[in-house]
Amino acid sequence: MTESKRRIVIIGGGFGGLFTALDLAGGGEITLINEEDHFLFKPMLYEYLSGEVQAWHIAPDCRELLDNQTKFIRGRVTNIDPNGQTVSLADHKELSYDVLIFSPGAITNYAGVEGAEKFSLPFRTLDDANHLRRRMTEALDHVQPELEAPGNLRESSTAP
Ligand SMILES: Cc1cc2nc3c(=O)[nH]c(=O)nc-3n(C[C@H](O)[C@H](O)[C@H](O)COP(=O)(O)OP(=O)(O)OC[C@H]3O[C@@H](n4cnc5c(N)ncnc54)[C@H](O)[C@@H]3O)c2cc1C
Numbered sequence: 762m763t764e765s766k767r768r769i770v771i772i773g774g775g776f777g778g779l780f781t782a783l784d785l786a787g788g789g790e791i792t793l794i795n796e797e798d799h800f801l802f803k804p805m806l807y808e809y810l811s812g813e814v815q816a817w818h819i820a821p822d823c824r825e826l827l828d829n830q831t832k833f834i835r836g837r838v839t840n841i842d843p844n845g846q847t848v849s850l851a852d853h854k855e856l857s858y859d860v861l862i863f864s865p866g867a868i869t870n871y872a873g874v875e876g877a878e879k880f881s882l883p884f885r886t887l888d889d890a891n892h893l894r895r896r897m898t899e900a901l902d903h904v905q906p907e908l909e910a911p912g913n914l915r916e917s918s919t920a921p
Contacts, residue, residue, distance in 0.1 A: 770860070792834060
């Protein structure tokens with residue numbers, strides 16, 4: 762089989778998967794599979810949370826970043842069969858591959874800390890940031906308007 766005919770399937774459209782697809786462009790029949798339709802520049806998720814940037818600044822559509830020859834599938838891979846060289850998607854589609862690149866990133870690790878999962882919020886995706894923003898807004902809505910600012914409180918507590 763010629764290199765250009767190799768079926769290369771990449772699971773995960775994050776830093777690893779997306780940049781591998783860009784580097785391999787033209788080196789085979791490339792298919793990138795990602796759960797989301799967008800790539801996410803995670804180092805700027807904080808700026809998205811604080812409203813300094815918009816979603817489109819840090820989460821461009823994967824299709825816009827890939828060249829025309831690379832096929833993009835939005836979907837969740839649920840099974841890999843290394844013997845049959847196939848991957849299955851949640852919608853029951855199946856894809857055959859000659860080369861498989863596995864780059865699904867990581868999940869939040871609570872490291873066995875008791876209560877961490879229950880009392881903290883994950884911060885890895887746009888949805889996580891949106892959820893956190895809603896929680897912060899709700900919390901601010903409960904602040905009493907007449908409550909003194911912390912600086913004033915400190916000053917008044919040291920006053921004679
Ligand atoms: C808030 C935050 C800030 C960060 N800041 C920095 C920084 O400043 N500098 C730095 O070096 N690193 C930073 N990191 C770490 C950096 O983002 C990660 O190291 C990097 O994203 C890892 O790349 P990846 O391709 O392995 O995984 P990811 O970027 O997580 O991409 C994995 C992709 O695979 C997809 N996927 C997963 N499972 C499946 C499946 N079954 N089927 C289909 N698709 C699937 C996911 O949806 C995701 O799109 C930060 C991380 C976070 C969360």
